[in-house]
Amino acid sequence: MQTAALTNTKGKFLKLDMRKIYRFVPVEYKAGEALPLGGDIYYECGDCNGIVNSVPHLPSACECGNMTGNKGAITIKKPEVVTPVRGKLK
């Protein structure tokens, strides 16, 4: 459980930093289709408003734990509440 707590804390910091650095714009996507992937694509969690990169190279998670990722792969428990967005540097 200690490891999970650590990951959540990191995800939180990452989220706060990213909102300061990036402007997020919605990506065209039809519900039910596979979510787009890419280094500039992020997923916004509809439950907690957290943002996680679609190709996370560092341990990251949204606050509610719907999305967890590490080493370039992401696991989403409820993809139906996730919105793909593109991150643009401000």
Ligand SMILES: [Zn+2]
């Ligand atoms: Zn969440």
